[in-house]
Amino acid sequence: MNAYLARHVPITQAMGIRLRSFDAAGVTMTAPLKPNINDKGIAFGGTLASILALSGWALTDLVLREAGEAADVLIAVAAAEYRAPVAGRIVARCPLPPAEELSAFLTAYRLRGRARLKVEAFIETKAGPAVIFHATYVARRPLTASEPGKRRGGAKGRSPSAERSEHDGGPQRQDP
C-alpha cells in the first residue's frame, strides 16, 4: 500500500503519509507535522482531510482485498468537523465498520459489482479526537478489456461527462 501510494499518488509523499497498520482495529495512518504545517504552526487542514480520506479509502480497499475482491474504490461524500488543532505528529485512525455493515457491503459488491461503504475516521491526539470525519466510498468492479459493454459509451473513465453518465443516483467518483 505504501509503495502504491508513493508511486501513484505523489502528493502523499510530500505529505509523508504512511499506512502504519491494518488489523482488527482498522487502519492507522501517520504523517509528520513539519511538511504539513500551516501559518499557525499547526497541521494544515487540507492534510488532515487528505489523510482521513486516504485512511477510509485504504480501509475499504483492504477489506475488499481480504475478501478476495479487487475493486476500484472512490470517495463519494465526506464531512469533517475540526474540533481542535493538531500540534504534533498526525495520526489518523479509521476503525472497521460493524461486521454486519461489512458483510452487507461485500454481499452487495459481489451481487452487483458495485457497493457503498460508510466509514468514520478521526485524527487522534492525547486530548482526544481533533478532527472527526465521516465518508462514503463506492467500490466498483474494475473494467477489463473483456467486458467493454459494462460501461456505457465505452469511455475510459477520464472525462467527467462520461463518468457522470453511468451513476447510480448519488454523488460519487473521486478517487482519494
Add this chain to the structure above:
Amino acid sequence: MNAYLARHVPITQAMGIRLRSFDAAGVTMTAPLKPNINDKGIAFGGTLASILALSGWALTDLVLREAGEAADVLIAVAAAEYRAPVAGRIVARCPLPPAEELSAFLTAYRLRGRARLKVEAFIETKAGPAVIFHATYVARRPLTASEPGKRRGGAKGRSPSAERSEHDGGPQRQDP
C-alpha cells in the same frame, strides 16, 4: 496571499496551489494536475479538499481585510460531495456569500471579536462542478500582548486542550 501561503503553508507549494483572483465573483484558486495526480490519473481527492478549504479560508480572510479587519480564520466544519473526476487543471471557485450574510458576519465580528461565515465552493470543469463543498469558518480577533486576559489560561493556542477550553459551543478551530 500567494507569498504568505508559500511561506507558511508549504504543502500548498508542493500542490502548486495559487490564488488567481479575488473580486466581485469571489475567490478563484488553481493547481496543476500533475503533482496532484492519483492512481487513476485524475486529481487526488485530498488536493481537491485542500484547495476548496483554502479558497473558503482566503475568501473569509480577504473579506475581513477589505473591511479593515485582521482576524485569525479557522475552518470549523466542511463537507464535500465528489460528483465527477477532475482530469485536467484544478480550478476552485468560492463565490462571495450574499451581501446580507457578509454584513451580518462583519457586524458580529466587530461586536464580539468572533463570528462564523458559511461558504460554498466548487471545483469547476467544462462539464460542470466536479466537487461541491460547503464549509463554515470562524474568525477570531488575533490575540495581542496587550490583551492577555482574552484567552483563558493564556495559552498560545498550540495545545488542543487549551484551545478546546475556550470554545463557543460548536466544533471549530483548525486553520486550513
